[in-house]
Amino acid sequence: MIPTAPKPETRLHGIGVSPGIAVGPAERVGRALEEPERLILEQDEAEAEPARLEAALATTRDQILELQRALESEEGETTIFDAHLLILEDSSILNEVLRLVETQRKSVDWAYYTVSRRYIESLRKIDDPYLRERAVDIEDVAKRLLRNLRHEGREGSDDGVLRPQQSDTKILLAHDLSPSDTVGLDRSRVLGFATELGSSTSHTAIMARSLNIPAVVALHELPDDFSVGDIVLIDGYRGLVIFHPSPATLAEYETLRERERSVLTDLESLSDEETRTADGRKVILSANIEFLEELEGIVSRGAEGVGLYRTEFLYLGRGEPRDEAAQSENYRRVAEATHPHGAIIRTLDVGGDKLCPELYEEPEPNPFLGWRGIRLSLDREEEFRVQLRAILRASAHGKVRLMFPFLSTLEELRDARRQLELAKEELRSEGVPFDEKIEVGAMIEIPSAVLIADHLAREVDFFSIGSNDLIQYTTAVDRINDRVAHLYQPTHPAVISMIRETVEAAHRHGIWCGICGEVASDLVLAPVWIGLGVDELSVGGAQLLRMRRAISRLDSAPCRELTERLRACGTSAEVHGLCLDLASRAYPELLL
Ligand code: PEP
Ligand code: MG
Numbered sequence: 001m002i003p004t005a006p007k008p009e010t011r012l013h014g015i016g017v018s019p020g021i022a023v024g025p026a027e028r029v030g031r032a033l034e035e036p037e038r039l040i041l042e043q044d045e046a047e048a049e050p051a052r053l054e055a056a057l058a059t060t061r062d063q064i065l066e067l068q069r070a071l072e073s074e075e076g077e078t079t080i081f082d083a084h085l086l087i088l089e090d091s092s093i094l095n096e097v098l099r100l101v102e103t104q105r106k107s108v109d110w111a112y113y114t115v116s117r118r119y120i121e122s123l124r125k126i127d128d129p130y131l132r133e134r135a136v137d138i139e140d141v142a143k144r145l146l147r148n149l150r151h152e153g154r155e156g157s158d159d160g161v162l163r164p165q166q167s168d169t170k171i172l173l174a175h176d177l178s179p180s181d182t183v184g185l186d187r188s189r190v191l192g193f194a195t196e197l198g199s200s201t202s203h204t205a206i207m208a209r210s211l212n213i214p215a216v217v218a219l220h221e222l223p224d225d226f227s228v229g230d231i232v233l234i235d236g237y238r239g240l241v242i243f244h245p246s247p248a249t250l251a252e253y254e255t256l257r258e259r260e261r262s263v264l265t266d267l268e269s270l271s272d273e274e275t276r277t278a279d280g281r282k283v284i285l286s287a288n289i290e291f292l293e294e295l296e297g298i299v300s301r302g303a304e305g306v307g308l309y310r311t312e313f314l315y316l317g318r319g320e321p322r323d324e325a326a327q328s329e330n331y332r333r334v335a336e337a338t339h340p341h342g343a344i345i346r347t348l349d350v351g352g353d354k355l356c357p358e359l360y361e362e363p364e365p366n367p368f369l370g371w372r373g374i375r376l377s378l379d380r381e382e383e384f385r386v387q388l389r390a391i392l393r394a395s396a397h398g399k400v401r402l403m404f405p406f407l408s409t410l411e412e413l414r415d416a417r418r419q420l421e422l423a424k425e426e427l428r429s430e431g432v433p434f435d436e437k438i439e440v441g442a443m444i445e446i447p448s449a450v451l452i453a454d455h456l457a458r459e460v461d462f463f464s465i466g467s468n469d470l471i472q473y474t475t476a477v478d479r480i481n482d483r484v485a486h487l488y489q490p491t492h493p494a495v496i497s498m499i500r501e502t503v504e505a506a507h508r509h510g511i512w513c514g515i516c517g518e519v520a521s522d523l524v525l526a527p528v529w530i531g532l533g534v535d536e537l538s539v540g541g542a543q544l545l546r547m548r549r550a551i552s553r554l555d556s557a558p559c560r561e562l563t564e565r566l567r568a569c570g571t572s573a574e575v576h577g578l579c580l581d582l583a584s585r586a587y588p589e590l591l592l
Contacts, residue, residue, distance in 0.1 A: 006244070007244040009243070009245055009249060010242070010244060011240060011242050011243075012194075012223070012241045012242075013219075013240055014218045014219040014241060015216065015217050016215075016235070016236045016238055016239030016240070017208055017215050017216065017217050017236070018205065018208035018215040019214065020234075020260075021233070021234065021235055021236070021253055021256060022192030022213075022214045022233070022234045022236075023191070023232070023233040023234070023245070023250065024171045024191045024232070025170055025171065025228075025229045025231060026170065026171050026227075026228060026229065027172055027173070028172075028174070029172050029174050029177075033113065033120070033139050034113075034146075035110070036110045036113055037107070037109075037110070038110050039110070040104075040106070041105045041107060042105075045105075046105040046106075049107060050098060050101070050108070052108055052149060053094075053098070053101075053149075056145055056149045057089075057145070059148045060144050064081050065081075067081060068082075079291075080137070083134075083137050084137060084141050093112075093115055097111040097112050097115050098111075109149045109150070112142060112145060112146065116138050116139070116141075119135070120138050120139050121135075123135035123138070130353050130354060169188075169190070170189060171192050171193065171194070171233075171234060173193070173195075173222055174196075175195065175197060176197040176198060177198075191234075192213055192236065193213060193215050194215065194217070194219055194222075194232070194234055194241045195215075195216075195217045195218075196218075196220055196221060197217065197218065198217025198218050214234045215234065215236055216241050223243055230243065230244055231245060233250070233253060263589055263590065267546060267548075267549055270302070270548050271300060271545065273552075275547075275548045276551070276552060277530055277554050277556055277559075278552060279555050279557070281556050283530070283534070283551055284304050284307075284536035285303065285304055285537055285539065285544060285548055285551070286303050286305045286306055286307030286344075286536060286537070286538040287306055287307065287540070287541050288308040288309075288310070288516055288540055288541075289309055289334070290309075290310045290313040291313060292330065292333055294541055295333070295334065295337040295338070298541045298544065299338065301541065301544040302544070302545075303341075303544055304341045305341030305343055305344070305399070306334060306342075306343035306538070307344055307464065307516050307536060307537075307538020307539075308346055308464065308538050309343055309344065309345045310346060311327075311345060311346060311348055311387070312349050312354050314327065314330060315350060323386070324390045324393075325390075327387060328389070328391075328394050330390075331345055331390060331391055331394035332393070332394040332397045332398070334394070335394050335397050335398030335399060336397055336398050338398070338399075339399070340399065341399065342399025342401065343398075344401045344402070344441065344538075345391050345400060345401070345403075346402070346403050346405050347377055347384070347388070347391075347404055347405065347416075348373070348376065348387060349372070349373045349406060350372065351364075351367060351368075351370065351371055351372025351373055351376055351406075352367050352368045352372050352469075353368075359376070359380075368472070372406055373404075373405040373407075374404050374406050374416055377404075378412060378415050378419070384419055385423045388402075388420050389423045389426060389427055392423060392424060392432075393434060395434045395435035396432075396433040396434050396435065400435065400438060401438065401439040401440070401441060401461070402438060403440065403441035403462075403464055404416045404441075406443065406446065406469070407443065407446065407456070408446045408448045408449060409448070409452075410455050410459070413442060413456060413460070414459070417440065424436070439462065441460055441463060441464055442462075443463075443464050443465075443466045443516075444463050444464070444465050444466065444470065445466030445467070445468070445469035445470045445473070445517070446473050447473055447474050450498045450501050450502050453505035454505050457509035457511055458509055461511055462511050462512045462513065462514065463503075463505075463512075463514070464514045464515070464516045465502055465513065465516065465517060467490065467495070467499070467515055467517025467519040468517040468518055470495065470517065471490055471517075471519075472488065474492070474494050475489065475492055490519045490522065491525070491572040491573075491575040491576040491579065492572045493566070493569050493571070493572070493574075496528065496566055496569075499515070499532065500532055503533055507533065512535040512536065513534060513535055513536075514534065514535060514536030514537065514538055518540075520539050520547075521539040521543035521547060523546060523550050523587070523590055524576065524580050524583045525579055525583075526547065526550045526554065527554055527558075527583055527586070528559070528562065528563055530551065530554050530556060531556070531559030531560045531561070531562050531563035531564075532563050546590050549587060550586070550590055553586040553587045554582075554586055558582060562578060562579065562582050566578060
């Protein structure tokens with residue numbers, strides 16, 4: 001055999017959606033939705049097709065329920081399968097399929113493929129990431145149903161679990177991975193994955209984080225010269241995928257991995273400690289959650305409660321809101337698990353990229369500037385009070401605070417508080433117990449709210465800064481638009497000023513101020529939050545211990561000096577440079 005030259009190292013940048021480093025042989029997985037044969041059936045054959053469809057629907061339904069149960073027992077995220085069941089039972093899809101079979105004597109395979117393909121294509125054209133994700137769900141259901149129509153198991157196995165074909169561990173590469181592909185992964189053999197499509201808001205990204213698999217999405221195109229078995233490295237921290245890494249790159253990453261391992265082992269010892277700066281100032285370090293399944297992990301890492309519970313995930317993908325009893329049971333579990341610190345439950349923040357299509361009669365022309373958060377709640381008072389009553393009921397079982405998202409005016413806060421008072425009166429008249437002194441907070445995530453922060457502060461118990469949105473609205477940069485991502489700058493001097501103003505306004509009025517956006521987890525910016533006197537940081541579960549360690553290495557005085565020096569900065573780069581300088585002197589080992 002003629003020896004081939006080693007393939008050159010190729011680096012592709014995507015979006016790192018689940019942190020960690022993984023290296024191993026590549027396996028290509030997943031097939032596109034393939035068009036079945038376009039047969040014209042005999043009349044009697046066509047008449048038998050609806051029964052074939054019925055049988056395949058029943059099998060598919062059982063498989064989805066099975067996957068859902070399997071994931072539930074592993075405490076993973078399962079709501080996506082409710083969406084899959086809704087798609088499977090969607091009468092408009094099924095009626096169209098049966099009409100095609102009846103009128104054109106086509107097989108149900110081809111008819112189902114054709115109808116779902118049409119839905120997928122129209123959804124993919126929509127300029128909204130949430131709806132585009134629904135295309136993935138329909139494709140996922142269609143692939144599964146077509147396999148069942150052919151009486152096949154899933155590719156690569158006969159038990160419905162997607163596996164690389166060889167027995168050793170692999171890096172999976174795919175055009176896209178559907179949520180049920182991701183759930184079906186045999187974790188003991190999947191080191192990491194990378195996909196051409198995807199976004200950090202996709203269900204697949206959410207699941208990768210909950211399954212702790214390093215992952216990079218949105219690579220756009222995999223290189224032509226890679227074959228199954230070639231070595232691939234996934235850097236989920238930087239969103240980097242390296243094909244055919246050179247010996248030097250592998251050595252560099254091995255060192256990084258060693259550092260990662262020893263940092264993680266060392267950090268575990270901090271799980272039971274309080275969060276204090278080196279000079280003893282207490283900072284509340286809490287965690288953001290979207291799902292109950294995250295509670296155990298954050299509690300075991302010593303989170304001081306939940307600083308942001310994104311309750312809209314109770315609604316998304318489900319097609320209908322939960323009733324009061326189910327919501328209050330859910331909130332009660334959060335409150336009890338986080339005892340004695342408790343939880344800040346944010347009222348519904350549907351809108352923007354978190355669309356609930358069933359709530360909208362007309363498509364939103366500009367969802368991020370439209371019917372979102374408190375605006376939507378105040379327009380649906382009955383449903384809003386259902387949520388408020390559910391939160392109040394939970395407050396009888398543990399420490400619960402509530403906060404309103406997306407406030408842009410003082411009137412909205414007053415209207416929301418009025419609804420809260422009504423909800424309290426309703427519960428009192430029914431004799432239902434709740435915390436009469438429940439604390440109420442305002443999310444500060446719109447520049448107009450920053451500029452009236454003194455007024456807002458007089459009427460709430462705390463502020464929580466939603467920096468994800470505050471950055472997007474301060475800089476006019478859509479937080480999910482790839483093309484302008486370089487302008488989405490957490491260290492923009494205007495953003496730092498907005499945060500400074502908010503913290504100062506809160507303190508002037510004797511209330512505390514936290515941050516619950518992603519910048520709260522940013523180790524480079526930790527000195528700024530300490531210097532500004534932020535009282536609480538609510539971070540992603542995976543960042544808790546790193547942030548606790550970082551804070552423990554910081555002294556308040558140099559952090560305060562830093563924040564004074566930042567006043568003179570005109571660019572993001574200058575702000576970043578000064579912060580990095582202090583952070584890398586305090587905890588170089590944490591800045592991988
Ligand atoms: C934010 O905007 O920073 C925030 C925490 O809320 P969300 O990311 O859910 O909009
Ligand atoms: Mg927000």
